Amino acid sequence: GDSVTQMEGPVTLSEEAFLTINCTYTATGYPSLFWYVQYPGEGLQLLLKATKADDKGSNKGFEATYRKETTSFHLEKGSVQVSDSAVYFCALNSGAGSYQLTFGKGTKLSVIP
Amino acid sequence: ETGVTQSPTHLIKTRGQQVTLRCSSQSGHNTVSWYQQALGQGPQFIFQYYREEENGRGNFPPRFSGLQFPNYSSELNVNALELDDSALYLCASGRADYNEQFFGPGTRLTVL
Numbered sequence: 001g002d003s004v005t006q007m008e009g010p011v012t013l014s015e016e017a018f019l020t021i022n023c024t025y026t027a028t029g030y031p032s033l034f035w036y037v038q039y040p041g042e043g044l045q046l047l048l049k050a051t052k053a054d055d056k057g058s059n060k061g062f063e064a065t066y067r068k069e070t071t072s073f074h075l076e077k078g079s080v081q082v083s084d085s086a087v088y089f090c091a092l093n094s095g096a097g098s099y100q101l102t103f104g105k106g107t108k109l110s111v112i113p
Numbered sequence: 114e115t116g117v118t119q120s121p122t123h124l125i126k127t128r129g130q131q132v133t134l135r136c137s138s139q140s141g142h143n144t145v146s147w148y149q150q151a152l153g154q155g156p157q158f159i160f161q162y163y164r165e166e167e168n169g170r171g172n173f174p175p176r177f178s179g180l181q182f183p184n185y186s187s188e189l190n191v192n193a194l195e196l197d198d199s200a201l202y203l204c205a206s207g208r209a210d211y212n213e214q215f216f217g218p219g220t221r222l223t224v225l
């Protein structure tokens with residue numbers, strides 16, 4: 001079945017540091033890939049997505065590239081801010097009429113001033 | 114445009130009771146999905162609805178059931194509550210022709 005594996009946390013960075021959160025997946029067919037962010041006490045917000053190989057999703061300075069050859073969708077940001085502190089989830093949807101999202105376990109990011 | 118809303122925000126029940134959680138989809142959306150998020154874990158897919166019919170289900174027992182109404186609001190019902198049902202329950206809505214889902218803030222259920 002489908003699965004998502006992402007970097008274990010927590011991750012602690014200083015403000016303006018470079019961020020990478022690794023995500024790899026296993027899926028049948030050609031899934032769509034997503035990064036969601038969850039701030040404390042809130043639901044999930046879609047951060048970015050990519051629907052086919054070599055697509056790059058980007059939003060709010062975050063980027064991730066759909067790499068079919070390595071089955072990866074790593075999240076990056078060049079300069080993190082304190083306000084980026086949250087839990088980040090990598091997810092996939094296999095499509096074919098299903099809206100089901102399969103999530104990784106999440107990576108907690110803390111950014112310190 | 115209003116977002117996805119859920120009620121109640123928090124709920125405390127005792128083992129063996131039944132609970133109903135509610136979700137109001139975002140305007141223009143015709144699909145709704147429910148997820149269970151245990152503490153420190155990623156959300157787990159429970160089921161999804163389209164045109165008021167369940168059309169996909171995750172690895173959850175039949176005591177988890179749902180409804181989708183013509184106005185695209187939705188309910189999640191859980192019977193015979195167990196301690197392990199304590200979790201954040203998330204509702205997500207979307208459009209069948211667009212591969213993107215929008216999540217509500219969730220209902221925190223505690224089973225004592």
